[in-house]
Amino acid sequence: MTSEADERRLTVLVLGATGQQGGAVARHLLQAGWPVRALTRDPGKQAARVLADQGAQVVAGDLGDAASLRAALAGVDSVFCVTQYFGAGYAGEVAQGKLMVDLAAEAGVEHFVFSSVGSAHRNTGIPHFDSKYEIEQHLEQSDLPFTVLRPVYLMENWEGARHMIVNGSLVTPLSPDRPLQQVSVEDIGAFTLLALSRPDQWVGRSVDLAGDELSMTRSAEVFTRVLHRPVEVQHVSWDDFREQQGEEMYVMNRWFETAGYEADVTRLREVRPQMLSLEDYLHRHHWEA
Numbered sequence: 001m002t003s004e005a006d007e008r009r010l011t012v013l014v015l016g017a018t019g020q021q022g023g024a025v026a027r028h029l030l031q032a033g034w035p036v037r038a039l040t041r042d043p044g045k046q047a048a049r050v051l052a053d054q055g056a057q058v059v060a061g062d063l064g065d066a067a068s069l070r071a072a073l074a075g076v077d078s079v080f081c082v083t084q085y086f087g088a089g090y091a092g093e094v095a096q097g098k099l100m101v102d103l104a105a106e107a108g109v110e111h112f113v114f115s116s117v118g119s120a121h122r123n124t125g126i127p128h129f130d131s132k133y134e135i136e137q138h139l140e141q142s143d144l145p146f147t148v149l150r151p152v153y154l155m156e157n158w159e160g161a162r163h164m165i166v167n168g169s170l171v172t173p174l175s176p177d178r179p180l181q182q183v184s185v186e187d188i189g190a191f192t193l194l195a196l197s198r199p200d201q202w203v204g205r206s207v208d209l210a211g212d213e214l215s216m217t218r219s220a221e222v223f224t225r226v227l228h229r230p231v232e233v234q235h236v237s238w239d240d241f242r243e244q245q246g247e248e249m250y251v252m253n254r255w256f257e258t259a260g261y262e263a264d265v266t267r268l269r270e271v272r273p274q275m276l277s278l279e280d281y282l283h284r285h286h287w288e289a
Helices: 020-031 046-053 066-073 089-106 127-141 155-166 185-197 216-227 238-245 247-258 265-271 278-284
Strands: 012-014 036-040 057-060 078-082 111-115 146-151 169-172 180-183 206-209 212-214 232-235
Touching: 012 020, 020 036, 020 046, 020 078, 020 185, 036 046, 036 066, 046 057, 057 066, 066 089, 078 089, 089 111, 089 127, 111 127, 111 185, 127 146, 127 247, 146 185, 155 169, 155 216, 169 216, 180 185, 185 206, 212 216, 216 232, 216 278, 238 247
Parallel strands: 012 036, 012 078, 036 057, 078 111, 111 146, 146 206, 169 232
Antiparallel strands: 180 212
């Protein structure tokens, strides 16, 4: 059955539109012909100008500024919301998310897509997972029609280790054969478009997103194949990792080691066969160069 959302293009307010997730969502919507209102703290930055050139309406706003959010919400049908733990902290992120949910409900938004994190609902004890789950619970208790997307470990995170990997070392505290699910922000964009296009199928759902599942050994094999040079797993002790990366990353990686994500990769690929594998991602981002 074709829904009303299939018949008309709904104006979507995209938060974090100049960031990784929001940027991917905005690109997918714009490429599909949807009107996009892109929220950013700095409309003059290069990424915002690119979005404007692509057809987005770029507006200034901040997740802590209710007046700017109300103005941005005026006349929009749908919202893509991503919040920030790093920088805002636990209480700050929860406040951002709850404020956005409340203002969207006040504005009569028809579909609210929230980007949370994989396994947020599983009582992980990871602060930036638990903060997002608090927002999820607030969203569920609101009157908003919603979809929660829960991306797992972002493939884009490998960019921070690119220099070391290109030089042959995949440094990790994880056991070499411990699986780690991964997803690209491009697939967050694709699933957001899918959810907004088919609200009859997606409203009320919370879905973990993963495009690949690889151990560190297998990830190193993928890097080796793409780079055409050997990449080997270099194990770092948990104590050293904690000292180097801090408590938040330590707690998260410990959870990767003992529990880990549980997205249904096979089912997700049935829904979207084009989901990027790690190898696809690396080629798309020119790691071989």
